[in-house]
Amino acid sequence: MGSLDISIILLYFALIAGVGVLGAKRATNSEEYAVAGRNLNFPMYLGCMAALMIGGASTLGTAKLGYQFGLSGIWMVTSIGIGVICLGIFLSKKILSLKVLTISEMLEERFSKETRLVSALVSTLYTLMLTVAQMIGLGSLLSVWLGWNLPLCIIVSAGVVFLYTMLGGMWSVTMTDIVQFVIMTIGIFFIMLPTSLSKAGGWAAVQASVPPAYLDLANIGGDKVFQYLILFTLGLMVGQDIWQRLFTARNLKISRQGAIWAGIYAILYAVALSIIGMCAFVLLPNIDDPQNTFAEMAVNFLPPGILGIILASIASAIMSTASGTIIACSTLISNDIIKRFFIPNMSEKKYLRVSRLTTLAIGVFSIVCAIWIQDILGALDVAYAVLSGALFFPIVFGLFWKRITARAAFYSIIASTAVILGSLWVLGITATEPILYGLATSLITIVLLSYMDSSSKKPQRNDTDESKKIQVL
Template sequence: MNINSFDVVIMIAYLLLLVVVGVIGSRRAKTSEDYVLAGRNLGFFMYFGCLGAVILGGASTIGSTKLGYEFGLSGMWLVVMLGLGIMLLGIFLAKRISGLSVMTISEYLSRRFGVEVGLVSALIAATYAMMVSVTQVIGMGTILNVLLGWNLSVSMLVGGGIVLFYTILGGMWSVTMTDIVQFVIMTVGIFFIMLPLGLSKAGGWSSLQTNLPETYFSLSGIGGQQIFQYFLLFALGMVVAQDIWQRILTAKTIKIARAGTVAAGVYSLLYGIAVAIIGMCAFVILPGLEDTQNTFASMAVAVLPSGLLGLVVAAVVSALMSTASGTLLASSTLISNDIIKRFYKKNLTDKQYLKLSRTVTTVIGILTIVCALWIQDVLIALDVAYAVLSGGIFAPVILGLFWKRATAKAAFYAIIASTVVILAGLVIQGITATTPIVYGIAVSFVVMIVVSLVTKQGEELKVAS
């Protein structure tokens, strides 16, 4: 299923453009705040574009197209729940988050509940962010493998290596500048090329209604339990995701943070519907695909002419790279700021911290690529990441922001208890099980509330200043 040389040239030119833009962005990363938060200086368009780009990655594009192929319109729920989580975050929490003088979600928890809570939450959030990066590298490998015929492992190394390169160079400024390019490319590629041409090739909406099972047009076709699991994993996970918090902190004003976050949520809803319909078109055009994870790539080859094919492939690679770079930087920031700097290198100068951030980003990036080579399944990696995140720190973050009575001891025990429950449940019932997440979140809230009510002030963990 290899594409022709002209499309390969377009893809290579696009990847080189990202490298150049990343190098240009690196010149603006002169301080640690520039590297981690782009100087907290983004206007609405850049903020909205970057947030939209980081939300919609490998699972959103490749995974949802696969779900659209297998289940129809209800395959949109994965991305819809991402959008719902972002909208909830924008409406209820963006103002509070913007007012915090912190770099990470764990730094907030450390100030609110103490260094112990900050440490365990940093480990959980960093693991989540790295696992999301892993899904993006897997997605890049899948696309390059199917379309260029490269070995899957080599494809992952190439895609992951480019992301790692420009992220190391300029941090959030390089990520921001490349994300704007990627946001434009992915919007054009999905909404204005792939969707209309896919529908046209499939014979239009009426043809889909004629040739697809009736369940493909039901919003609950994927199953109520699966939709509920997506809510637990993605809607709640978005609310406490470090990569999203980190993006919110880059906004120039609170108004931009709130409006841009809600706009990115709406964009995500539309994106989810679009890629699910593309998957439905693929079911008509390419019945009997052996590996449905290759649905998007196979569909692109089937319906797009030379030139446009290269652009659309660049679009989906854009979606993957933007999320990979954002979550890679989020994971390295948590490790650098909330673990190494706080516990081992307390007196670092700004220049030394900048060097430390680049070093940690390199290590996390290499580990991400290694994990991608090992797991090689987009949705499995994503499920594990969001399960631990949603169950582990959702309750402490929400109750910490809205309930003054919440105590440090309660937050610490809630995180430990819920994480143990979730991981044990996933081992016993399987990675795709929903009940461990439900139990984990329930345990977290119960422990937070009960321990907070019985904890005396003198028994609380010491809160960092």
């Protein structure tokens, strides 16, 4: 990288930090800090939701899949888009009527405080793992781009994200996400995609140059498509980071339409990245590590200055996802564990202080984990599997089926989590079966126990009274 590109990236980080600090002025109470006062209009809400959904793994991973499988590389991010569309269509009305801050808070209102606690722990694990993964990804990219050592890059990049998230909460996250959404969109749709197609000779030339299977949406394999749909579609529908963005919408119409259009944006994003990967297959057929597909295309075919903008767009994708998972993790710990079980009567001022200190603690812990582990993709798969398998049915049934009992929901989460972790231990973290076993266990447990609890509550028949009725008749 040249000095111009490095300067653009560093200036971009400074811009994001400045915008985030400005957002801190609006975070004056718990709702402003956690859900931006539930007051986002459609453009702001759409930008924030889309920026949260698409991270560095989505961007770099989809380009890699496009390089390896062609158009069927869309399925990972498309599954995410489908999940958000389903959330908007089927769940947004129920969710917004609750006026809660977290999924776990909803589960307590519907079931019990024990269900709230166990679900908060599961969701915290998921958001924390996702945060650490984003920190590793962002630090790794900066290390390659700037030539600095990885721990230093993790500290610098993570420090910027945690600074503005800690100070302003969701308002800082919202303001920075708008900038990041614009940079992502320009970088991918208006620079990288047209450049890739132009260098490859156009779409017709790409079609003629790649294997015929690259034009088949099923080329990646039906089992892999199914795995993505189960893992990401269900996971996005019950993820605290996604729900928390849903809570920021001003009204139901914005919430629903914004989620649908954000899902459509994700699908278009997936198509663009898969095509970029296919162009790389034509132009650079001997890339040693397909994970570097996007970076190789950028470095080889973009001029100085433009390269810096594109790399900033990748950083934007990671930072927007990271800030969303940070504020989600902080809200879960502050609202569902500390406030609910340890300091129940804290004032708004104290809640803000606790939230900021919690965010700071999450930041320090995540940075230490990122520097220590440096590879958390496997743990991320575990977190998604537990999230989807353990919480999907208790949340969805809790919203739509009144017969579900508190005991059934609680033991459903416990049993399915144990089955998923045990299956992952036996079959490996890349296996699809554990999440299916977890979903089956969750469904059977919650339905069976609910029916048992309902039956035990039915009044006993009085045989004496019944015989008297018969005699009278």
